[in-house]
Amino acid sequence: MVARAKQGDEVAFREILRRYERPVFALLYRMVRDRALAEDLAQDTFVKILNGIRSYRPEFKFSSWVFKIANNAAIDHLRRRAVDTISLHGSPDATTPERLAATTLDLPDRGESPLEEVEARELGSAIERAIGQLRPEYRSCILLRHVEGHSYEEIAQMLDLPLGTVKTYIHRARNELRDYLEDRHNETRRARGA
Amino acid sequence: MKLDGPEGRKKNTMPTQHLTPDEIQLWAEGLLPAARALHLSDCHECLTAAERERSFFLQLAKLERMAPSPGFAERVLGKVRIPTPSGGFKAPD
Numbered sequence: 069m070v071a072r073a074k075q076g077d078e079v080a081f082r083e084i085l086r087r088y089e090r091p092v093f094a095l096l097y098r099m100v101r102d103r104a105l106a107e108d109l110a111q112d113t114f115v116k117i118l119n120g121i122r123s124y125r126p127e128f129k130f131s132s133w134v135f136k137i138a139n140n141a142a143i144d145h146l147r148r149r150a151v152d153t154i155s156l157h158g159s160p161d162a163t164t165p166e167r168l169a170a171t172t173l174d175l176p177d178r179g180e181s182p183l184e185e186v187e188a189r190e191l192g193s194a195i196e197r198a199i200g201q202l203r204p205e206y207r208s209c210i211l212l213r214h215v216e217g218h219s220y221e222e223i224a225q226m227l228d229l230p231l232g233t234v235k236t237y238i239h240r241a242r243n244e245l246r247d248y249l250e251d252r253h254n255e256t257r258r259a260r261g262a
Numbered sequence: 263m264k265l266d267g268p269e270g271r272k273k274n275t276m277p278t279q280h281l282t283p284d285e286i287q288l289w290a291e292g293l294l295p296a297a298r299a300l301h302l303s304d305c306h307e308c309l310t311a312a313e314r315e316r317s318f319f320l321q322l323a324k325l326e327r328m329a330p331s332p333g334f335a336e337r338v339l340g341k342v343r344i345p346t347p348s349g350g351f352k353a354p355d
Contacts, residue, residue: 076345085335093334094327107330111338118342195321214322242287246318 070130073121081118088131089114092138095211098199099142109145113138129222136226139208146204198248206241213238281308290315 072080092113097106116137124133199207208227212218220238224231278301281289288294289302289312302309 074345078339078344081339081342081344082335085338089334090327090329093330094325097328098325107334110330110334111341114338115341118338118344122345191321192325195325210322214319215325215327217323239284239287242318249318 070121070124070126073118074124084118085114088134091216092134095135095138095208095216096142098196098211098215099139099204099207100145101200105145109141110138113141116141128225131216132218132222132226135212135216135218139212139226143204143208194249194252195245198245198252201248202241202244206237206244209234209237210241210245278304280305281312286312286315290319 069080069083073084089110093106093110096109096113097103100106100109113134117134124130199210202210205227209223212223212226213220218226220231220234223229223238224234227234229237278298281294281298281301285294285298286308289299302312
């Protein structure tokens with residue numbers, strides 16, 4: 069597919085887009101918590117990938133190259149804007165209902181029974197909120213590891229970080245997520261018992 | 263004293279050491295060496311913690327991959343310069 073794209077095969081370009089648009093957009097959306105902005109960054113990411121396809125070196129895994137470009141786009145934006153702790157229910161910086169809607173994560177229906185859906189959505193929402201609380205570099209690592217399923221070595225390569233640092237970030241991110249979820253669980257129990 | 267094995271080592275009948283939090287994370291990712299994972303067959307406490315960790319990882323893996331808005335691919339392709347075999351670029355459609 070990549071070899072065909074390098075030869076200018078438009079079908080291969082479309083295939084790359086079809087295969088990566090959702091994971092790249094989802095990563096960017098979770099990183100910047102703004103749908104319109106995530107779309108802009110995803111568009112820039114793919115333009116960069118497809119226009120630069122000839123510079124892609126096959127010794128690097130293609131998906132790693134794609135996510136490296138996407139993650140750099142998100143991190144560059146976050147460094148410029150310092151938007152790093154935004155709630156599932158919209159950015160605290162949002163000053164109008166439109167901005168609040170634009171910065172609220174939109175969780176789609178997953179086709180479960182009503183009770184399962186409520187439970188899954190509650191837990192999914194809690195995890196999304198917890199991820200939103202992480203430092204951007206922890207957030208990248210945990211999303212690339214657990215949502216995208218990349219190996220530690222691939223993540224180190226993507227983020228230009230030593231392997232040990234990636235392991236540390238993922239370890240700390242998991243602990244922070246677990247602490248956040250436990251705190252939330254305890255608060256819910258206290259509220260129900262009150 | 264009863265000795266066991268060809269080298270005459272004493273058979274270890276003591277329970278193996280509990281898994282560390284790091285080892286529990288490794289087990290949940292399928293990366294813990296089998297020799298250490300054996301401890302889970304004897305230790306309910308570690309097994310409970312390990313299964314809780316694996317369940318947490320599964321929840322993370324189940325997070326939705328949201329889609330961009332319709333027409334995203336076309337908008338991207340409208341901005342891309344598609345290379346031609348001669349070394350130039352096709353103009354966007």
